[in-house]
Amino acid sequence: MQNFGSNNDLDEKGHVMTDQPxxxxxxxxxxxxxxxxxxxxxxxQQFFDIEQRDVYMRIRCSxxxxxxxxxxxxxxxxxxxxxxxxxxxxxxxxFAGGNLSRFLLEEDKRHFKYEYNYMYxxxxxxxxxxxxxxxxxxxxxxxxxxxxxxxxxxxxxxxxSLSVYMFVLILCIIPYNEAQWFFLMCGLANSTxxxxxxxxxxxxxxxxxxxxxxxxxxxxxxxxxxFKFYFFRLIYAVDD
Amino acid sequence: MDYSxxxxxxxxxxxxxxxxxxLEESVSxxxxxxxxxxxxxxxxxxxxxxxxxxxxxxxxxxxxxxxxxxxxxAMTLSFKADSTTSSSKxxxxxxxxxxxxxxxxxxTLNAQLLGGKVSFFQSVCLLGYCVFPINIEAIxxxxxxxxxxxxxxxxxxxxxxAWSAYSSVGFMASLVPPHKKKLAVxxxxxxxxxxxxxxxxx
Numbered sequence: 190m191q192n193f194g195s196n197n198d199l200d201e202k203g204h205v206m207t208d209q210p211x212x213x214x215x216x217x218x219x220x221x222x223x224x225x226x227x228x229x230x231x232x233x234q235q236f237f238d239i240e241q242r243d244v245y246m247r248i249r250c251s252x253x254x255x256x257x258x259x260x261x262x263x264x265x266x267x268x269x270x271x272x273x274x275x276x277x278x279x280x281x282x283x284f285a286g287g288n289l290s291r292f293l294l295e296e297d298k299r300h301f302k303y304e305y306n307y308m309y310x311x312x313x314x315x316x317x318x319x320x321x322x323x324x325x326x327x328x329x330x331x332x333x334x335x336x337x338x339x340x341x342x343x344x345x346x347x348x349x350s351l352s353v354y355m356f357v358l359i360l361c362i363i364p365y366n367e368a369q370w371f372f373l374m375c376g377l378a379n380s381t382x383x384x385x386x387x388x389x390x391x392x393x394x395x396x397x398x399x400x401x402x403x404x405x406x407x408x409x410x411x412x413x414x415x416f417k418f419y420f421f422r423l424i425y426a427v428d429d
Numbered sequence: 430m431d432y433s434x435x436x437x438x439x440x441x442x443x444x445x446x447x448x449x450x451x452l453e454e455s456v457s458x459x460x461x462x463x464x465x466x467x468x469x470x471x472x473x474x475x476x477x478x479x480x481x482x483x484x485x486x487x488x489x490x491x492x493x494x495x496x497x498x499x500x501x502x503a504m505t506l507s508f509k510a511d512s513t514t515s516s517s518k519x520x521x522x523x524x525x526x527x528x529x530x531x532x533x534x535x536x537t538l539n540a541q542l543l544g545g546k547v548s549f550f551q552s553v554c555l556l557g558y559c560v561f562p563i564n565i566e567a568i569x570x571x572x573x574x575x576x577x578x579x580x581x582x583x584x585x586x587x588x589x590x591a592w593s594a595y596s597s598v599g600f601m602a603s604l605v606p607p608h609k610k611k612l613a614v615x616x617x618x619x620x621x622x623x624x625x626x627x628x629x630x631x
Contacts, residue, residue: 230541237542241611270539270612277619285626303630305520 236269236341244271251349254383259346267341272348276319279354283311286362287420293364294423310419315351318412323347326404334398336391346387353379354416361421369421373413381409467494474558475596490550495557499529502564502624506631509571521631528623533557536601536616543613545604552601556617559597560624562589567628582629590625594618 226232243262248271250262284307295301326347327340357376361369384405385392392399471494507522537552566589574582598614605613 230538234542234544237539237544237612239612240608242608244612270543273539274616274619277616281619281623281626285630288630303517305517305524308524 233269236267238266239268239270243268247271247349248275248352251352251383252379254350254353254379255386257386257389259349259383259387260342263342263345267339267345269341269344269348271352272319272344275348275352275355276315279351279358280308280311280315282355282358283315283416283420284308286358287311290362290364290421293362307420314412314415318408319348319351320344322408326401330391330401334391334401336398338391346384350380350383353383358416361416364423366423369417369423373417377409377413381406384409463493466491467497470494470554471558471561474555475561475592488548488551490548490554492550492554492557495529495533495554495560498557498560498564499526502529502560502567502628505564505567505571506627509574509631521627525624525627528627529557529560532620532623536620539616540601540604540613543605543609545601545613547604552604555600556597556620559593559621562592562596563621563624563628565589566625567631570628586625586629590621593621593625597621 243266247259247262247268250256250259287307288303291304292298292301323344323346324340327338327343330336330338330343331340353376357372360372363369385402388401388405392401470491503522503525506525507518510517510521533553533556536556537547537549540547540552541549566585569585570582594617597617601613601617602610
């Protein structure tokens with residue numbers, strides 16, 4: 190701040206006379222032109238404005254999927270921490286657990302070949318399910334079907350709907366076909382019910398909005414089929 | 430050499446520049462100086478008792494140390510990787526390399542988004558230096574792992590993972606407000622878990 194007042198007179202004691210009109214010119218840095226507000230780090234800080242207690246509550250809401258409480262949990266504060274780190278944890282479990290499950294089945298353990306492709310496929314599948322699909326759905330819902338829910342709220346909801354898979358996929362390491370199908374079905378039911386129950390208010394408006402249930406259910410089914418037939422496939426040793 | 434027209438050094442890096450102006454210095458001396466700097470920072474980061482000034486030494490961040498440890502780890506693990514499938518070795522190298530740099534980037538970004546006021550490269554530097562224990566256990570397992578049962582292999586893996594995580598958690602947790610500590614620390618834990626898992630299975 191600089192005083193460019195022309196009446197900077199001093200009194201007898203050398204103090205600046207405050208009743209003189211001064212022209213104060215505040216020097217402020219020019220605000221950066223917002224060519225791409227969505228590209229800055231500051232824009233995303235609003236989605237990380239949560240505490241660890243909030244994350245526990247939201248995961249708890251998603252596990253108790255039949256209660257439509259998620260929007261009460263979230264309030265006006267959708268977050269991206271949950272979706273990001275839940276999906277990254279699932280990638281790790283798929284990579285480690287998928288190979289571990291195959292290892293437990295393998296008879297010739299000394300010559301077990303680790304499949305590194307699991308990493309690439311896991312990253313692709315999980316991040317697509319956690320980010321790309323909800324962004325597309327959210328955009329369709331907001332701009333075409335005129336929903337009040339924003340895109341980031343849908344991303345947040347999808348991210349937390351995947352939280353049940355963190356537990357289900359660890360259990361899927363058990364190398365028994367029936368057990369794996371059972372756990373995956375539980376996970377599918379929980380995840381799909383969570384999404385449908387929380388979108389019910391939006392879906393019951395008209396026939397068009399009810400149709401949104403179709404892609405939601407089909408993507409979830411495709412996800413567990415991918416889990417079962419790629420990551421946790423059971424290969425039985427063939428006798429030559 | 431005439432230094433009379435040189436400016437008085439304003440900061441640490443200029444001081445270093447002045448020192449390196451001596452072109453008559455042998456290559457080995459230059460390399461030894463860099464290695465000594467890396468060793469000093471390593472001791473600082475990994476031995477908590479050295480950190481009496483709360484991480485101020487990390488302001489002189491460098492990425493040489495992290496690069497050396499990243500390359501050593503990637504090369505050790507890809508050397509040990511199964512060579513019957515042609516792409517395994519390159520897969521492992523690529524995964525480890527990308528994992529370390531992208532992982533450090535994302536973990537630091539996470540801390541910044543949670544409101545942590547930290548220089549980006551300081552945090553990447555710290556996370557890179559803390560990869561050193563995992564390097565040690567990868568080398569141990571690479572040499573003697575095939576003679577040991579799985580359970581015995583787990584012991585150095587767990588110890589080194591705990592050491593890496595403990596060294597970096599203190600710094601990361603101090604960056605963010607107290608009610609967000611676990612949110613900043615969990616990604617660090619996941620990052621070192623990924624790396625430790627790799628050194629165990631390869």
